[in-house]
Amino acid sequence: MIDYSGWRHAFKLDPDKWIDDEWLERICESGTDAIIVGGTLGVTYDNTLALMSRIRRYAVPAVLEVSSLQAVVPGFDAYFIPLVLNAGDPDWILQPHVTGLREYGAYIHWEEIFTEGYLILNPESAAAKRTAARPVADTEEAKAYARVASKLCRLPIFYVEYSGRYGDPRWVAACRSGFEEGHLFYGGGISTPEQAREMASVADTIVVGNIIYDDPKAALATVEAVKDL
Template sequence: MIDYSTWRHVFKLDPDKPLGDGDLEAICESGTDAVIVGGTLGVTYDNTLDLMARVRRFSVPAVLEVSNLSAVVPGFDGYFIPLVLNAGDPDWFLAPHVAGLTEYGAYIHWEEIVAEGYLILNPAASAARLTKARTVTGPAEAAAYAQAAVKLLRLPVFYVEYSGAYGDPEVVRACRAGAEGAHVFYGGGIRTPEQAREMAQIADTVVVGNIIYEDLKAALATVSAVKQQ
């Protein structure tokens, strides 16, 4: 079973976005604790398999965040299964999971599976539009979602997802408080070491994604910023 409890910094790579071999090597050899492969749109079996094979040349742990049943590829160290807590379309909460288990349940190695309570907080994000995510009104409601995930659903991971926008630290702190007893991931809009450092003071694990494809040097600088906390 993959031990995400020790992770402080993670890079998230999108199979649908091009990344040269040299840039991928820099990411995987950066000192980050793990690489998560996942995305919202354009994720296929073929591009996921291709990216996994390239990442597998390095020793960094590689995890697939499953967002598309047709793109589930064997061979990762683990599999994160998101449950979008504020999905406005109820089919995005459990229906895909039931469909997946109906087809593949007999083949699943459950020790490789980690369920995530996902709270999408950027209404402009592709994931928010896809799941018709309900708007979260503020810190109190965000904390309530975190409590529901951890205290009612007993989920081991709570993921604060701003996806492309830098989050409100007050809201993230509320999630941290509500998710007491779970491991808290933060992802969204980190473009500078200062932002990475700020979120690392709140969340257990900071996830850096989009900036990889915009400014690799800035992305790499987030590793030491987080690890120094």
């Protein structure tokens, strides 16, 4: 069973995007606390299995963030299951989970399963469009979502997702104040050490994704920036 409570930094790799062996090794051996595998579009069983097999050459913990039942691959250290709290399409709140448990509930190792309360704050992102995410009016509403996750749903993880765009640290801090008893992840648009440090000051774990494919050297620099805090 993994313990994410001490994670400060994670890289997110998308099965639908290519990374060569040299850079994959450097990412996995960078000192990051974990590799999260996940994506919104183009994620299949085959490309998830292929990426997982390559990551497994290294000792870094590997987690699958499940976005499609068809892409659930055994062999990861843990599985993060998102509940999109501001989904406008109610099917993205619980219906996929009911479908999954109906099919696979008897085979699940529950100690490997962790539920994330997702708050999507970039309305232009693919994740927002896929889930018809409802706009969040202000920091007080964001904080209220965090309290729903913490106090009503008792979720262990709250994930503030800007998905490709760098967010507002004040909004993340508001979520942190509302999510008092769990672990807060931030993901979205981090591309510099300064941004990594800024978000790590208000989130428990920062997740670095897109910059891996655009500028892998810059991605690696975010690890040391957070470890230095």
